[in-house]
Amino acid sequence: MVHDSKIRVLIAKPGLDGHERGAHVVAYGLRDEGFEVIYTGLRQTPEQIVSAAIQEDVDVVGLSVLSGAHLSLTSKVMAGLRAKGADDVLVLVGGIIPEEDRKALQEQGVSGVFTAGSSIKDIAAFIRSRVRTGE
Amino acid sequence: MEEMPRQLIDAARQGSERALARLISHVEDRRPGWKDAMKAMYPHTGRACVIGITGSPGAGKSTLVSEIALRLATSGLTIGIVAVDPSSPFSGGALLGDRVRMRGISAASGVFIRSMATRGVLGGLCQAAKDVVRIMDFARKDVILIETVGVGQDEIEVVGAADHVMLVTFPGGGDGIQAIKAGVMEIADLFVVNKADRGGADETASEIAAMLELSSEGQAGKPPVFTVSALNGDGLTDLTAALRGYINRKKAGPVLEQAHVRREILGILEREVTCLIRERVASNGNMEACIARIMAGTSDPYTAADEIIALFAPASRIKGGMP
Ligand SMILES: Nc1nc2c(ncn2[C@@H]2O[C@H](COP(=O)(O)OP(=O)(O)OP(=O)(O)O)[C@@H](O)[C@H]2O)c(=O)[nH]1
Ligand SMILES: [Mg+2]
Numbered sequence: 168m169v170h171d172s173k174i175r176v177l178i179a180k181p182g183l184d185g186h187e188r189g190a191h192v193v194a195y196g197l198r199d200e201g202f203e204v205i206y207t208g209l210r211q212t213p214e215q216i217v218s219a220a221i222q223e224d225v226d227v228v229g230l231s232v233l234s235g236a237h238l239s240l241t242s243k244v245m246a247g248l249r250a251k252g253a254d255d256v257l258v259l260v261g262g263i264i265p266e267e268d269r270k271a272l273q274e275q276g277v278s279g280v281f282t283a284g285s286s287i288k289d290i291a292a293f294i295r296s297r298v299r300t301g302e
Numbered sequence: 303m304e305e306m307p308r309q310l311i312d313a314a315r316q317g318s319e320r321a322l323a324r325l326i327s328h329v330e331d332r333r334p335g336w337k338d339a340m341k342a343m344y345p346h347t348g349r350a351c352v353i354g355i356t357g358s359p360g361a362g363k364s365t366l367v368s369e370i371a372l373r374l375a376t377s378g379l380t381i382g383i384v385a386v387d388p389s390s391p392f393s394g395g396a397l398l399g400d401r402v403r404m405r406g407i408s409a410a411s412g413v414f415i416r417s418m419a420t421r422g423v424l425g426g427l428c429q430a431a432k433d434v435v436r437i438m439d440f441a442r443k444d445v446i447l448i449e450t451v452g453v454g455q456d457e458i459e460v461v462g463a464a465d466h467v468m469l470v471t472f473p474g475g476g477d478g479i480q481a482i483k484a485g486v487m488e489i490a491d492l493f494v495v496n497k498a499d500r501g502g503a504d505e506t507a508s509e510i511a512a513m514l515e516l517s518s519e520g521q522a523g524k525p526p527v528f529t530v531s532a533l534n535g536d537g538l539t540d541l542t543a544a545l546r547g548y549i550n551r552k553k554a555g556p557v558l559e560q561a562h563v564r565r566e567i568l569g570i571l572e573r574e575v576t577c578l579i580r581e582r583v584a585s586n587g588n589m590e591a592c593i594a595r596i597m598a599g600t601s602d603p604y605t606a607a608d609e610i611i612a613l614f615a616p617a618s619r620i621k622g623g624m625p
Contacts, residue, residue: 172331173394173421198395203419208402218409219401223417224323251320 173203174298176227179216180209181244184234189262189283193229196287202294213240217247220256226298229290232262238271245276257297261285307339314441315346319414322441326416329433332577340433343440350382350439351552352446353545354461357470362496363449364403365532366470371413372406373542374445379549381413382438382446386431386460389419396420400449414438428459429569435463445549461489463565466548468492471510473502487517491525492544499531583610 178194180187187209194206205223207216220228228248232240241260248256260272261281269280279293307328313321329336355363364385371381385400396419407413416434431448438446450460461467469490493514495507507529514524526544530537583589592606 173419194397198390198397199393201393201395203396203398205398205417206402208405214409215405221320222323222415224327253320
């Protein structure tokens with residue numbers, strides 16, 4: 168039987184910063200790479216992000232954080248996903264992330280950190296290598 | 303690890319959002335067992351009131367859907383939303399952005415929102431969206447709102463399968479009126495002029511009313527036209543009251559309409575046949591052989607189509623073929 172599956176990606180902007188450009192670029196870029204991208208807009212609470220990830224049954228959550236609050240916001244999202252039994256979701260973080268925080272994010276369970284200047288092709292390739300599609 | 307649909311079905315029925323979401327993916331992706339899952343759910347469906355919302359891009363459909371959902375949820379109804387957007391014909395990907403305008407809906411409200419791409423399957427969007435609606439119905443949603451952009455035939459069919467169709471337009475969009483003319487008018491039973499906060503809404507509402515007057519001459523009821531602002535809430539109480547009327551009527555006596563059932567069978571068949579063609583004909587070399595003959599000038603695409611169909615059905619039964 169032919170499967171008709173697509174990798175679904177939630178792009179979310181937690182926290183209070185109002186800069187949407189980077190998230191837009193990634194959202195459109197991943198669409199052009201063939202992903203189904205659900206974009207939720209600015210200033211999402213971790214609770215809203217987790218709820219959207221569950222309802223949309225995404226394979227990947229991409230968090231774009233420019234405010235500097237990436238460690239606490241990400242840990243709340245990770246905890247929320249775990250609490251809902253969705254810890255198999257691949258979580259990526261992008262934005263302005265100091266090199267020294269990379270490790271801390273990975274320890275929280277984040278699979279990939281893509282700072283400004285990462286190419287969409289690289290992000291797409293990373294996702295494809297990590298998400299199993301239905302053949 | 304893949305859950306068995308059976309477990310998902312039970313959990314979705316008992317209210318697990320995660321199970322409902324996974325069940326939808328399972329069916330949407332046509333993973334093994336999807337049809338058995340639909341068969342198992344079918345007898346428990348048909349209860350929900352399904353409302354299609356369509357209209358030109360940017361008319362405020364998502365904002366309106368969100369406001370309506372919140373109002374209905376407050377009165378204790380369980381709500382599902384299906385937001386359909388087109389897939390890119392080039393990449394096959396999609397950018398699904400309706401949730402941006404549905405942020406007023408908190409995670410605690412129990413409103414279940416699912417974004418859906420058309421995935422470019424011929425005749426498939428309609429059936430795929432209907433399947434998602436049916437699954438939400440099974441998961442005990444009282445009301446299901448489907449948002450589509452009212453442009454393509456596929457989209458119109460999606461909302462056409464709903465119990466009621468609401469057409470959203472806005473003032474100054476000669477565009478809005480254009481969209482109505484494109485054929486949604488006949489299937490809409492509720493017209494909404496949104497963005498009334500901007501002025502000019504009354505004129506647009508009068509224009510629509512005049513058009514309805516013309517087209518429904520001699521008929522019993524004319525569809526109502528509501529003037530609202532999804533942004534500041536004006537007119538939403540009346541609009542929601544009208545929808546409550548639909549919901550109560552459906553609750554009083556869900557009816558299975560012959561025409562709906564017929565269309566649903568055809569929809570499923572169309573999609574299945576398309577899959578069959580892609581799977582068998584396009585992959586087993588028959589297609590390549592036909593192409594080669596056409597390239598060599600010894601056949602033509604019509605003959606090729608006949609030959610391929612003949613693999614499925616006796617030649618005598620092919621419509622348009624020689625008797
Ligand atoms: N002034 C005004 N703006 C509105 C109103 N409702 C929606 N909008 C704005 O109109 C724009 C489009 O709103 P959406 O709800 O995304 O419209 P839509 O019809 O769902 O758009 P698509 O899904 O892209 O076709 C947004 O900027 C909204 O804030 C309204 O009642 N008044
Ligand atoms: Mg919308």
